[in-house]
Amino acid sequence: MAGLIQSLGAVDLCVVILYIASMIGIGIWAGKRVKKASDFTTAGQGMPLKIVVGSTVATCLGASIAFGNLELIHETGLSGLVAVFFWYVGWLFLVLMAKRLRASGATSIPTYLEMRYNHNTRRIGSYCVLIMTITSVAAQYLAIGSMCVALDICDKTTGVIVGAVVILLFTVFSGLWGVAITDTIQSVLLVVGIGFIVPVLAFKTAGGWNFVISNTDPNRLNPLYGIAPLPMLGWFFTKALNAGAHPAYAQRLFSAKDDKTAVRGMLIADLICVVVFICAALPAFTIPQLFPNIASGDEFTPLFIAQYVPTFFKGLLISALLGLLLTTGDTFLLLTASTITDDIIRPLKPNMEDKKMMTLNRMICVFGTVVITVMALKFNSIYQVFKVGGGAYAAGVFFPLILGVFWKKCEAKAANWAMGLGCGVSFLWDILGLNKVMGGLDGPTTGAVLSFLICVIGSYVIESKKSKIAA
Numbered sequence: 001m002a003g004l005i006q007s008l009g010a011v012d013l014c015v016v017i018l019y020i021a022s023m024i025g026i027g028i029w030a031g032k033r034v035k036k037a038s039d040f041t042t043a044g045q046g047m048p049l050k051i052v053v054g055s056t057v058a059t060c061l062g063a064s065i066a067f068g069n070l071e072l073i074h075e076t077g078l079s080g081l082v083a084v085f086f087w088y089v090g091w092l093f094l095v096l097m098a099k100r101l102r103a104s105g106a107t108s109i110p111t112y113l114e115m116r117y118n119h120n121t122r123r124i125g126s127y128c129v130l131i132m133t134i135t136s137v138a139a140q141y142l143a144i145g146s147m148c149v150a151l152d153i154c155d156k157t158t159g160v161i162v163g164a165v166v167i168l169l170f171t172v173f174s175g176l177w178g179v180a181i182t183d184t185i186q187s188v189l190l191v192v193g194i195g196f197i198v199p200v201l202a203f204k205t206a207g208g209w210n211f212v213i214s215n216t217d218p219n220r221l222n223p224l225y226g227i228a229p230l231p232m233l234g235w236f237f238t239k240a241l242n243a244g245a246h247p248a249y250a251q252r253l254f255s256a257k258d259d260k261t262a263v264r265g266m267l268i269a270d271l272i273c274v275v276v277f278i279c280a281a282l283p284a285f286t287i288p289q290l291f292p293n294i295a296s297g298d299e300f301t302p303l304f305i306a307q308y309v310p311t312f313f314k315g316l317l318i319s320a321l322l323g324l325l326l327t328t329g330d331t332f333l334l335l336t337a338s339t340i341t342d343d344i345i346r347p348l349k350p351n352m353e354d355k356k357m358m359t360l361n362r363m364i365c366v367f368g369t370v371v372i373t374v375m376a377l378k379f380n381s382i383y384q385v386f387k388v389g390g391g392a393y394a395a396g397v398f399f400p401l402i403l404g405v406f407w408k409k410c411e412a413k414a415a416n417w418a419m420g421l422g423c424g425v426s427f428l429w430d431i432l433g434l435n436k437v438m439g440g441l442d443g444p445t446t447g448a449v450l451s452f453l454i455c456v457i458g459s460y461v462i463e464s465k466k467s468k469i470a471a
Helices: 002-008 010-033 038-044 049-060 063-076 079-104 109-118 117-150 156-206 210-214 228-243 248-257 259-290 296-308 313-347 356-374 383-405 412-431 445-471
Strands: none
Touching: 010 156, 010 313, 010 356, 038 063, 049 248, 049 259, 049 313, 063 079, 063 117, 063 156, 063 259, 063 296, 079 228, 079 248, 079 259, 079 383, 109 117, 109 313, 109 383, 117 156, 117 248, 117 259, 117 296, 117 356, 117 383, 117 412, 117 445, 156 210, 156 259, 156 296, 156 313, 156 356, 210 259, 248 259, 259 296, 296 313, 296 412, 313 356, 383 412, 383 445, 412 445
């Protein structure tokens, strides 16, 4: 605790405690609107525009914005920024699908897949979603641990465990209404603090924009230098296809009160997040001037705030960082629980009482937290955690989803095989490190190409067989 007080000071520590306590209180208050299982997981499909935008922005501005992206860009230079930018381009695919997804009457990506194909597609899609959401929660826990180390609060293991407990309690008592409302409040502080105040102060403290750029290795300013072509292609598949079928964004899309709100909300959120992402990423180039001996770029933001931001505002920005991790963590933990209950268990037990389903959601949150915490402690790199889980989901789900929306000839059997093999190959490829022996060809690229080919070729083969049988 002495380390925390030295890093923050008594005033800032009080600000942090009051802020987090207020957010938890607001979340619990908002959670009183949760009367049934659909309120817990989809907010009763009544979210207005400002809540859709705010909660989606807060979900997007997770550990990657202030931690993972800085880690990647500090390591690879401007090419890392280009790699992450694919995310915001891919997001537009989801916007293009928005009206058709909502018109189906679905409440999640897996339920849409079942309506478009069959019940096996929903089950396979649910498992793909779980790979993505579980690793995303693990990344938030890991970022909290890194933040605690940077601020000399405690060791990483303790920080991960404490963060996991706080996120669990908030999620269990709030449901999606509480998560969405607190997300919206915190998104304002996140955008202003992490997107603008920190970048401006960082460059000013480091000597100004011109000084930083002139003292940066030109190779680090070359968008084609730091990441080789094949790995960059992998980042495209990981980022663009993940965002284009993102289950948490889709949850907000399905929870909007109408189609217009859903589409406008996604577009506005994407635009805001693009601006914040670029602004928040650029301070990675000030690290050599400000923290030349830093161990990893993911420590920069909390270290900078602790050392260079004035009292009280320091407490607010640390609160924003904590809020950033809490809001994204609770979103993905809630999505993990709702995927298991709504897309895996409910089809097997359609007559389960609503009250039991809500209890089951909360129990899964508890059990999932234990499992995910253990997983988080096994990883060291935040952006690699995102890449493994997000890449596997993107490789498996994106093409069966978008082809299912816009191509009537896509067959269920082909989509099922495409999803299972695309996701599985991507995940195992990265876990086993096969990119090292395949010239940089990574899991998401391999899995996504495989998924696309199976969808298209498989559908034509199946259609041909059907034609022959009919003849």
